[in-house]
Amino acid sequence: MSALPHTDTDPIYTLSVAAKLSNTPPHSIRQYIDKGLLLPYKKDTNRHLFSNADIQRLIWIKKRIDEQGLNFAGIKSMLAMLPCWKITKCSTHSRKNCEAYTNGSAPCWQASEKGQECKNKECRLCKVYLLIKPGTEVKAVLQQLIY
Numbered sequence: 001m002s003a004l005p006h007t008d009t010d011p012i013y014t015l016s017v018a019a020k021l022s023n024t025p026p027h028s029i030r031q032y033i034d035k036g037l038l039l040p041y042k043k044d045t046n047r048h049l050f051s052n053a054d055i056q057r058l059i060w061i062k063k064r065i066d067e068q069g070l071n072f073a074g075i076k077s078m079l080a081m082l083p084c085w086k087i088t089k090c091s092t093h094s095r096k097n098c099e100a101y102t103n104g105s106a107p108c109w110q111a112s113e114k115g116q117e118c119k120n121k122e123c124r125l126c127k128v129y130l131l132i133k134p135g136t137e138v139k140a141v142l143q144q145l146i147y
Contacts, residue, residue: 008056009125011041011049018050022058029058035072036110037061037079039124054124056133063134076106078138084108084128086145090117 006012018040019026032038033048038057040048050058064070070078081104085095094115095101100108101115108114109123123129131141 006052008052009130011051011054013050013055015048015050018055018058021055022062024058024062028062031072032058032061035076036107037072037075039109039129041124053130053133059134060132060136079107079132080104081138082107082128082131082141083145084118084126085115087128087131088117088126090115094118 013021015026015029018024019029022029029038033040038054038061040050040054042048061075064075064078084090085098085101090098090101094117097113098108098115098118099111099113100106100118103111107129108118109126109129118126
């Protein structure tokens, strides 16, 4: 009997394993979750499980803090610049009703009011959220979308 393969978004790691794999202290990971920089899967017992995509995101966040000297607010501002409406190809009508489009102070997954295309989607599985991984440079993403 062979094991079923996991996708990058399957929640399979506990906090302690995620901390080891990403070389990030567990208390830092909890802070990233509290600040909305990381959206791991949350079990009914309120324990978090992390996917391979979450591990990659942790590595990206840690690099911004350690090598670029950014704080949580700086990272949040950087992520808020991602034009989710362009990446997900939202309709003009949806944009008008979406806080991520009308208010650029937080990343789209933290918007309280979302457009029709995103209303019933799980943000942790969205391609905008999954875009952030080692090697992702927000400026390069913006350049690709603009030009």
